Amino acid sequence: MIIMTTKGIKEALALTPVIRELRLRRPDCRICVDTTHPEVFENNIELDAVGEFVTFHKGETYINLDAITENVHIMDLYARVVLGDTRITNRHIAVTLTVDELAKGLSVVNGMSNVVAVNLDGELSQELRDGIIEEIGEWGYEAVFLDELELPLRISLAVIQQSALYVGLDNDVSYMAMSSKVPMVMCYTKDDPELTRPFRRGLPFIALSGEVKPIDFTNAVAEVAAE
Helix, strand or coil, rough: CCCEECCCHHHHHHHHHHHHHHHCCCHCCCCCCEEHHHCCCCCCCCCCCEECCCCCCCCCCCEHHCCCCCCCCHHHHHHHHCCCCCCCCCCCCCCCCHHHHHHHHHHHHHCCCCCCEEEEECCCCCCHHHHHHHHHHCCCCCCEEHHHHHHHHHHHHHHHHHHHHHHCCCCCHHHHHHHHHHHHHEEEECCCCHHHCCCCCCCCCEEEEEECCCCHHHHHHHHHHCC
């Protein structure tokens, strides 16, 4: 089976639990992903091949997820198409980093303690951005601003995995962060949280949307820190 997804990082990530479930149900099936975002699937042990234009075998099923849209959670949409139902044993998004990538992430925060990884790259007014940065100084965390470092996505995730908290907007780095076990505060500026919210099995996650102020981030940080 070849599954195509080229829309974006969040779409590729939402597919990872579906692939895991497919492998559980069909252990002997050849499972490949045709994608422009292979970095999401690197080291994924459930897959046989990843990349653009994966070789097609005669008689193989080909599913184009890019051609499918519906106003439901993206993971449920993909599960329905690929699996035929939405019964997924484990809905946690999976990204498997290498030892080298984890070491690079650790080097970014080396010498720091109680780190908050921040990525405010997106549709946010400068006033609100400045207000949030000012509030961060009051939270008791040391901040790493990932949007300023401009690291590769997987290294950004490695930094997040070394952090005590993640704060960001609905961008690629934030969607990668959903694969971590780090408490998250995420402000949705363009996406619908009901259609992209992660399934993190008790891990703290607060979604903000609408008219958001710096104090909303502060309250959310206090809430996730207390969990």
